[in-house]
Amino acid sequence: MDDFFLRALLGGIGVAVAAGPVGCFIIWRRMVYFGAALAHSALLGVALGFLLGIDLTVGIVALCVFLAVLFVLLERQHMLPTDTLLGVLAHVALAGGLVVVAFLTDLRVDLMGYLFGDILAVTNTDLVVIVTLAAITVVGMMLMWRSLLSITVNEDLAAVEGVPVARVRLGFVLMVAGVVAIGMKIVGMLLILSLIIIPAAAARRVATTPEHMALLAVVFGVLSVIVGLYGSLYWDLPSGPLIVVAAALFFGLTQVWPQARHGSVFSSPDGHTDEATR
């Protein structure tokens, strides 16, 4: 097997493993737009990395983390709704990135690569960054699993029970930033959210506990990466989009799968799951 393909496979699997649990919480906490806003900042991160003379992937990670923290700080004011703030942040970052990249004539950016990912161009440095961040994310998610789940269910109750709510929220936001940043390399800024959300959404239908859903999301994500990559190799198609298409196939499959024992969001045929099971 070629080196570039192995790196692509490892990198993709690394992202999928970290994206599974994070994606579940993004769905439960309704933070999809937050993830998308971070993804928009990729170009600015590239420019930042170039200006600082550091690895461009590291630049993206740094900027995502910076924006995540900025967002947490901005969220404390209650003048503007959260989604408005995110809208401002996302599009300013995107426009700013395009302007700065155009301004830096020495920096030649493969725009398509950043928009749709270029997994086959994953370098050894990229792989190290991806695997490290993925490992940190997975360990972090395991450590704060119960706290995070508790504040997702009810923040007040969690706080009374001694969960350090602000710290856990910040921790999670940083992990989202990390996953978005490394996922960018695999499927690009336009598709990264789909790689995070679709496997988790596919898992919802069949899962009965949060842990079950996270684990299934990892499985679906990893399978999507493998299927997408091999598909792109054999049919000579772009790998990033193909990974997302593979994820979508799993999503479609779980939707027609016989439903889990208990009701789920994706309404049952009669739309009255709750009453029916009582």
Add this chain to the structure above:
Amino acid sequence: MSDDANAFFVPGSRDGCLIEAQGLSVHFRDRAVLDHVDLQVSRGEIVTVIGLNGAGKSTLVRALLGLIAPTSGSISRQPGLRIGYSPQHMHLDATLPLTVAGFLRLGAPTAESRLRETLAEVGVADVLDSQVADVSGGEFHRVLLARALLRKPDLLVLDEPLAGVDVAGQSELYRLIADIRDRYACGVLLVSHDLHVVMAATDRVVCINHHVCCTGRPEAVTRSPEFVALFGRHVAEELAVYTHHHDHQHDVAGAPVPLDEG
């Protein structure tokens, strides 16, 4: 005792005091939501905070729980006080697959046998493996109560535990709360806007409208001019009749006399 304590204040044992707010004020922007509120809950006591919507009931609870910082005043807790809390609004997102057992374990990792015991204690033994999204509103109040009890609380704080429960269920739930108070020897702080059931099963009522309007035993509070002014004469009289069935009646002059019949 504070200066605000009026004729209706029931002196309690200070030794058993679990939590006490003194001169508690909370301002949002320039608006005083709470203005010099005094409140204390002692062990073994059921205290109910009543008031109209927007009177600051939930703000008072949130401040006592330490969820918001008071603008002025002080809150003192007994050292090591364990609080079991049941919040008012608990919207569980249906995207989250969570069983009742999983929900209860969020508070603390607990053996399944103890989860079953506690659920049985609050009368919903059979929902342990149900998805939280599938249990009814009334059952969920009890599940919340169970989660609070699993912490072996010194103080139970229940914000509108009767919301969405029918009248029969309400008095049943109130009896359950009184039972729990006896069994766990804890203090109970309730918040309610539903006056009828509250009056029957509370040791002390604190009626607030940004400040403490009146406080004391339920039957005394319903006769206080502040209460009548706030809730209207009709409500006050209706409640007065209601509570008198329980412990005393009035002579022709309106003064309470002991109950002389079954």
